[in-house]
Amino acid sequence: MTAATALKTADYFDPLDAVDYLDARYANVAPEEVIDGALKYFGRRFALVSSFGSESAVLLHIASQVSKDIPVLFLDTGKLFGETKRYRDELTKLLGLTDVRSITPDQNDLQAQDPKGILWSQSTNKCCFIRKVAPMARVLEGFEGWASGRKRYQGGVRSLLPHFEASDGRVKVNPLAFWTKDDVLDYKERAGLPDHPLVADGFASIGCMPCTDRIEEGESERAGRWRGQAKTECGIHLSLSENTRILSKS
Ligand code: SF4
Numbered sequence: 001m002t003a004a005t006a007l008k009t010a011d012y013f014d015p016l017d018a019v020d021y022l023d024a025r026y027a028n029v030a031p032e033e034v035i036d037g038a039l040k041y042f043g044r045r046f047a048l049v050s051s052f053g054s055e056s057a058v059l060l061h062i063a064s065q066v067s068k069d070i071p072v073l074f075l076d077t078g079k080l081f082g083e084t085k086r087y088r089d090e091l092t093k094l095l096g097l098t099d100v101r102s103i104t105p106d107q108n109d110l111q112a113q114d115p116k117g118i119l120w121s122q123s124t125n126k127c128c129f130i131r132k133v134a135p136m137a138r139v140l141e142g143f144e145g146w147a148s149g150r151k152r153y154q155g156g157v158r159s160l161l162p163h164f165e166a167s168d169g170r171v172k173v174n175p176l177a178f179w180t181k182d183d184v185l186d187y188k189e190r191a192g193l194p195d196h197p198l199v200a201d202g203f204a205s206i207g208c209m210p211c212t213d214r215i216e217e218g219e220s221e222r223a224g225r226w227r228g229q230a231k232t233e234c235g236i237h238l239s240l241s242e243n244t245r246i247l248s249k250s
Contacts, residue, residue: 016166018041018144018164018171019164019165019166021041022038022041022171023162023164025037026038026164027163031059031062031175031179032065032066034173034175035066035067035147035175038147038171039066039067039070041145042143042145042171045142045145046071046144046145046146047072047073047140047143047145048070048146048147049072049073049074049146049147049236050072050073050148050149051075051084051206052085052088052091053196053205053206053207054195054196054203054204056091056149057191058176058187058191058193059148059175059176060072060091060095060097061095061187061193062175063147064095064096068095068097068098069098070099071101072097072100072101073101073103073136073140073146074088074100074101074102074103075103075131075136076102076103077132078104078110078131079117079120079209079210080207083197084196084198086197087194087196087197088102090194091193091194094193103136103138105130105131106134106135106138113126113130114127114130120208120211121210123250124211124231125231125247126247128235129243131208132236133234133235133240136236137240140170144170145171145173146170146173147174148172148237149175150176150177151174151176151177151179151181152177153180153181154222155222156222157232157233161174162174162177163175163178203215203224204221204223207234211225213225213227
């Protein structure tokens with residue numbers, strides 16, 4: 001029995017123990033080894049979360065080289081660009097991913113809190129909560145670890161990202177945390193991965209249609225997200241207690 005298996009057969013799951021274990025082995029390795037290590041540790045209780053945005057192809061390609069069966073969770077908020085959904089389908093086919101899951105908001109939440117579909121124009125925090133945070137929290141109940149494509153160079157709260165972090169009873173895995181923008185672009189070019197169709201149209205970071213703008217030269221990559229607001233993150237990377245605190249002020 002390996003040390004990883006021994007930890008996993010315990011009656012409880014402690015994300016801090018898991019981070020210690022994973023850090024000791026994979027804190028300073030390449031992204032594919034981070035994903036491979038997480039898959040060995042969590043097995044089918046590990047997923048990748050992808051927005052199928054402008055840089056998503058790189059992490060999806062790396063993951064597909066490790067396992068094409070890895071569950072990929074895609075939040076279909078009901079407010080996405082059609083181009084993003086077509087890009088999802090294109091990459092899924094190209095990379096041979098077999099378990100891409102589209103996660104949608106709860107219909108009762110939408111009926112009760114956003115019957116006209118314009119909540120984003122009144123409170124982006126409340127809209128993100130019912131369309132992103134709550135659906136993500138529900139689907140993650142089936143997982144102990146999940147990875148996303150956040151990188152330190154994206155700045156803000158991302159500037160100190162480690163490979164592994166404990167949050168809300170799970171382990172968040174950031175295989176690309178230490179990559180630079182050039183690393184991402186080089187990999188994308190070498191792998192021959194297609195661009196999100198909106199990149200050529202001036203969009204750098206792509207989320208929901210009402211909350212995504214083009215950026216001007218010299219602006220940061222995420223400057224077009226929730227433009228004009230203090231908001232910089234949708235909330236899926238915050239703990240539920242942080243989201244509750246933000247909502248109480250909205
Ligand atoms: Fe709503 Fe905008 Fe958040 Fe999408 S990004 S869930 S439209 S507030």
